[in-house]
Amino acid sequence: MRKIAFFLPVLIFSSGVLLAQDEIIRKRHNYEFASDEKLEVELDIDAAEVKLMPNPHESELSIYLEFNDAAFDYHIDFDEYDNRISLTFEKEHWMKDDSDNYKTEIEILLPRTVIVDLDCRIKAGEVNMELGDLSLTRFALKTWAGDVKISFDEANRISMRSLTLNTKVGETRLKKLGNARFRHAEINNGIGQLDVDFSGLTEDATADVDLDIGATDIFIPDNIGVKLSVHKFLFLSQVDIPHSLRKKGSYYISENYQDDEKSVVLKVKPGIGDLRISYH
Structure with missing residues (x-):
């Protein structure tokens, strides 16, 4: 039987302020959990400036909307038995209207000591996520249009079983992705610049990077072994591979690569545009 003292959220707080003259709504919802609980968080957002970061209150989830x-409506569904919370944020009309003159912002503060499965779908808008020092067991993000910045300035507190990033149109910058402590990562970039920094890797990992159109920079720190494969060089692809990686069959391998030690197996499928891989 589920123990209420440890498994049911003990605080649900909601507040709202309406400024009638500008039709602006500001709302915050707070949810308190016990440490080491498992929580599923789903975000389905039509259009907004979206920010995610760790909550100073380590066991609290906080959702702020402005x-x-x-022009917009939203719904939060919280299943306290399965510990699943979903936010749906919908734009009422996609044609240009007066709402374009107003700031639309969603800020999510994630609990650090709660084990979180995070799934995000964002159709349009700027995305800025600082996800270091969390306990993410899985992270998935899909965006259709807008710039994306994701960083892990500190290491994830637990091993992440999978990391999936799919961006359609816009500039994407991934900083210190190794700190996510993923076992496997899939990165699919559509149209736009892509920067991937694998700094922070301390465990064996695999990563697949699939590119369509745009310049791509991938950085791998040389304190870890790397086994790299680059598939299907296209006529319109310009690929720059470090001289320090020796060619062995269909792979490029670093001198310190060992199957049984800290290493990353990276598979890259180039698209149209420059691909530069740095290893130092």
């Missing part, structure tokens, strides 16, 4: 009431 939007024009005439």
Whole structure:
């Protein structure tokens, strides 16, 4: 039987402020959990400036929304038995209207000591995520249009079983991705610049990077072994591979690569545009 003292959220707080003259709504929802609980978080957002970061209150999830009431609507569904919370944020009309003059912002503060499965789908808007020092067991993000910045300035507190990033149009910058402590990562970039920094890797990992159109920079720190494969060089692809990686069959391998030690197996499928891989 589920123990209420440890498994049910003990605080749910919601507040709202309406400024009638500008039709702006500001709302915050707070949810308190016990440490080491498992929580599924799903975000389905039509259009907004989206920020995610660790919560100073280590066992609290906080959701803040600021939007024009005439242009947007939202719904939060919290299943306290399965510990699943989903946010749906919908734009009422996609044609240009007065709502474009108003700031639309969503800020999510994630609990650091709660084991979180995070799934995000964002159709349009700027995305800025600082996800270091969390306890993410899985992280998935899909965006259709807008710039994306994701960083892990500190190491994830637990091993992440999978990391999936799919961006369609816009610039994507991934900083210190190794600190995510992923076992396997899939990165699919559509149209736009892609920067991937694998700094922070301390465990064996695999990563697949699939590119369509745009310049791509991939950085791998030389304190870890690397086994790299680059598939299907296209006529319109310009690929720069470090001289320090020796060619062995269909792979490029670093001198310190060992199957049984800290290493990364990286598979890259180039698209149209420059691909530069740095290893130092």
